[in-house]
Amino acid sequence: MSGKDPKKGKMKEVKKETGLGLSYKKDENFGEWYSEVVVSGEMIEYYDISGCYILRPWSMSIWEMLHGFFDAEIKKMKIKNSYFPLFVSPAVLQKEKDHIEGFAPEVAWVTKSGDSDWEVPIAIRPTSETVMYPYFSKWIRGHRDLPLRLNQWCNIVRWEFSNPTPFIRSREFLWQEGHTAFATKEESDAEVLEILELYRRIYEELLAVPVSKGKKSELEKFAGGLYTTTVEAFIPNTGRGIQGATSHCLGQNFARIFEINFENEKGEKAMVWQNSWGFTTRTIGVMIMVHGDDKGLVLPPKVASTQVVVIPVPYKDANTQGIYDACAATIREMNESGIRAEADFRDNYSPGWKYSHWEMKGVPLRIEIGPKDLANNQVRAVRRDNGAKTDIPMANLAEQVKDVLATIQQNLFDVAKQKRDACVQIVRTWDEFTVALGQKKLVLAPWCDEEDVEKDVKARTKGEMGAAKTLCSPFDQPELPEGTLCFASGKPAKKWTYWGHSY
């Protein structure tokens, strides 16, 4: 924001007076910056119960966009929505041993209602495998009942004690969870990847956040499942990887425990193959961390509930009514073309204050209309992502604005990808590994794929930032020449794997 622009002359003073603007800088105090920007950008309100947050309309509208996209896609795949209860009885919850071991410490328990203590406490779902699968067993009889493909949009409770962070790690969050059962492993495998591709599209196409598709290690896979695929994002500022969303093949483990059998086409009894997959409101936090800057949020146009804000810039002697009418006409035209645009006509704030306000909220494009613009039959457009200013003629405005929004969407992704790629460090030895970790890199290393070695790496890297661990083995593998050795164990390497600290 240049002080030379006459429209914004009093910008800095306004900021000081009104308290608009952030106290922390993203590159200097990332944690404080994040805590501040989610509140100042009106995404979140902190709540009086730790680890629980209020999702204000500004973030909820983003969740609704993601919901709309994903829900339409899975309906095309003939997956149907259902709703299973919030509560699980302890006997059912504890049926799968590995699974409950993974979740037990975080399960919240209801033990009474009104003044009555209950004889048997009831758990709040930390995920719904054990809630749903007893009924899969009931509903599935023959091969014609398959595939059974259900999804639900709901809230989930995991009472974690480590560092609650809005969107990223909260004790209650919103998600969708898909639960499907197939007659064959082939169908199950295929769906795992189809869903993972939808998750990639949510991050890359909607949120403009680059992710790596890959497979989790045995240590990091879903408790009780066969294998876990993931889209992994990376936060350059903290040097931490973050699990974006996961699509699990559960194999036949839950089928065995919950007795989900069917009669196949030959008339024989067989067990189903199952998947489960989910993405959460964490997506929004990743988007904020990746794109936000020192002026506030930066929203990708595809998920912004307001893509364009129009601000009248009247001067004392100017044709104020003419400017207001032009703003209203501009909004009308854009709305009719499907652009989500609104005007800020408030008369108790200066244009400069409004610029800062909408920058803080991350609206992708600002349009200013002042006397000069009116005279020249044009508007001034200011991009949120890079601050670039252009004058756009009123004629054909909507089409040009659409182009600019598409450019912003692409640019956000390109810049984020560039930054992420610049953090990737290929290492081949333990020494290179520890140096790269210290430099907050996303480490790509040849690995022997042995569970004990991962445990050992975790033990040896324990420190302030937590232990380093595998993030995923990317599907897109660099060449691994015969004889390449594991960076950690010195044994023959089996695959390239991303390592790092994580959220």
Add this chain to the structure above:
Amino acid sequence: MSGKDPKKGKMKEVKKETGLGLSYKKDENFGEWYSEVVVSGEMIEYYDISGCYILRPWSMSIWEMLHGFFDAEIKKMKIKNSYFPLFVSPAVLQKEKDHIEGFAPEVAWVTKSGDSDWEVPIAIRPTSETVMYPYFSKWIRGHRDLPLRLNQWCNIVRWEFSNPTPFIRSREFLWQEGHTAFATKEESDAEVLEILELYRRIYEELLAVPVSKGKKSELEKFAGGLYTTTVEAFIPNTGRGIQGATSHCLGQNFARIFEINFENEKGEKAMVWQNSWGFTTRTIGVMIMVHGDDKGLVLPPKVASTQVVVIPVPYKDANTQGIYDACAATIREMNESGIRAEADFRDNYSPGWKYSHWEMKGVPLRIEIGPKDLANNQVRAVRRDNGAKTDIPMANLAEQVKDVLATIQQNLFDVAKQKRDACVQIVRTWDEFTVALGQKKLVLAPWCDEEDVEKDVKARTKGEMGAAKTLCSPFDQPELPEGTLCFASGKPAKKWTYWGHSY
């Protein structure tokens, strides 16, 4: 279903063989019939925790339709979606005395996570007034922050002990809850009625269920509010009224307790006026109770995820492929016209079995295509609501099907209204009142509008069906001549009021 129809010759045998069909009749064992039809129609699966139910895709799709309609309407009104936490701390929950007295016995409490007992238990929201209003107080400063109009779609927990019934009374249910704040009572009053009109449309236009708009008595109004408006439905089989959805004006009571103040245009401190309003998955239960019959569910076309089912009826010597192709072409044509149609091509079930199956699920229209239909270039259409059969020429099929669906929608409402209206009984004396109650009538009586009198009526009518109480005072009031006396107290009557047993 006529035994003379050659297509359905083996109908009754099939029913016996397959177990399709209901064991109970709606008019003979209503309670058993309802419990059976929600399961056999694949709406509900009973869950292993009493009072919690699984909403299967067949009912969830109806909830999604209601959600879609209402969400679009409130967005036109500039009401925005948000999400507040599931959990409330006891101090906040108990801030409004009348309010918490109304809900306290049903509140479920979380007292531990993992193996750790908590020092302070946390409540699960029974409704979100106390969750939200501390933040309304924070967000609202001046008159320009008003109106503040939020809504959320979420789950609610009320651990009731009386008669859990799927959809109608469950310990967890889904709803939307709107919470709004205005500068003036006029705006608040106006919104209460605007929302109530949307609720009427949900029942009457979408679910084809007639309702009465009216005001609740002081005894029956929302705990802590100023006044409650309602849409009341009636179930002729049980002679019980049922609260369909409520729109409350909260007045300034919560504003006073939660200190929700603003500076008005004159620069003076003022308190906001608030509303809250909600409708729940109960809507689906009311629809089932009103329209269902001895063959199963009857779904109004506007909320049916499958409006038309097409069933091929091949005979041994017939052109089976030709029939299947005609079914597929029919589906394509209807889908392209926006009709939600699907074919049942399963080869392991007879046409007769399929008729019963889709009748049980309540699909509004069945289309059969057999050799004769194929030869005559027509289809046979069978209405679910009244069993009427017509032959429809293939040419212009989609338009004609749309007309039939519209007719079914209207007919369901007309029949339901006729039945409901036939139950209304106007009474003027206590004796008339008790006779009408015994006959399961919806009683309309002149009332003095005194709380003690309602309490007295409740005490005097306590019996097997529970006590009788006021349902609402309808906005549409019959004339009340000067000198009319209250049926119960003999004092001068102030209004006509519906009385009855209720759910």
